[in-house]
Amino acid sequence: DSGVTQTPKHLITATGQRVTLRCSPRSGDLSVYWYQQSLDQGLQFLIQYYNGEERAKGNILERFSAQQFPDLHSELNLSSLELGDSALYFCASSPGVGLTDTQYFGPGTRLTVL
Amino acid sequence: GENVEQHPSTLSVQEGDSAVIKCTYSDSASNYFPWYKQELGKGPQLIIDIRSNVGEKKDQRIAVTLNKTAKHFSLHITETQPEDSAVYFCAASVNGGSQGNLIFGKGTKLSVKP
Numbered sequence: 001d002s003g004v005t006q007t008p009k010h011l012i013t014a015t016g017q018r019v020t021l022r023c024s025p026r027s028g029d030l031s032v033y034w035y036q037q038s039l040d041q042g043l044q045f046l047i048q049y050y051n052g053e054e055r056a057k058g059n060i061l062e063r064f065s066a067q068q069f070p071d072l073h074s075e076l077n078l079s080s081l082e083l084g085d086s087a088l089y090f091c092a093s094s095p096g097v098g099l100t101d102t103q104y105f106g107p108g109t110r111l112t113v114l
Numbered sequence: 115g116e117n118v119e120q121h122p123s124t125l126s127v128q129e130g131d132s133a134v135i136k137c138t139y140s141d142s143a144s145n146y147f148p149w150y151k152q153e154l155g156k157g158p159q160l161i162i163d164i165r166s167n168v169g170e171k172k173d174q175r176i177a178v179t180l181n182k183t184a185k186h187f188s189l190h191i192t193e194t195q196p197e198d199s200a201v202y203f204c205a206a207s208v209n210g211g212s213q214g215n216l217i218f219g220k221g222t223k224l225s226v227k228p
Binding site: 002004006033042043045048056057058059090094099100101102103104105106107108 | 145146148150156157158159160163165203207208209211212213214215216218219220221
């Protein structure tokens, strides 16, 4: 158990809908990262927050957004969902912003868009 | 952008044999190289990491070697057991920005046959 929690574990929804994925980092960690994992793309970095502020942005679609709250939990919002958004979404946390900080992953949310 | 290549994509070994997974990276500034194990339905779990000031690190049956000149690093698992069966990902640190802090290889599916 990494100490990172994610809810829900599974999510099934229809095209055009909006969903919210939630992540709580390990105790004491200030950075949260979001990744998308699909079969053909591997682990793709979406976005990083550090202590409530956006730190780095990857290939995140404009339909997707995220935020980190004062209690350090983070939410990833996915809107106008398409079939191709079906994937595993992981969040990870690390103590700070150092490039060599170890990232600990949560168990993921499996999103299925029908 | 920077890149990490991982080989092989699949690896099948007999219980008790050794397994070796190799990765090459492109960013000469990379100085942190973690390895993650992902079991079916779970998030990636850190199993070992190495930083560029050392060439080799061991933890029981797992070892990682790093050759910064050649820009490659390898994971070695000795005396493999069926519970080692999983997908293994290598990663290399990059300088933040749109790629985040880590770039991941595409993964190696290891099967250990009893």
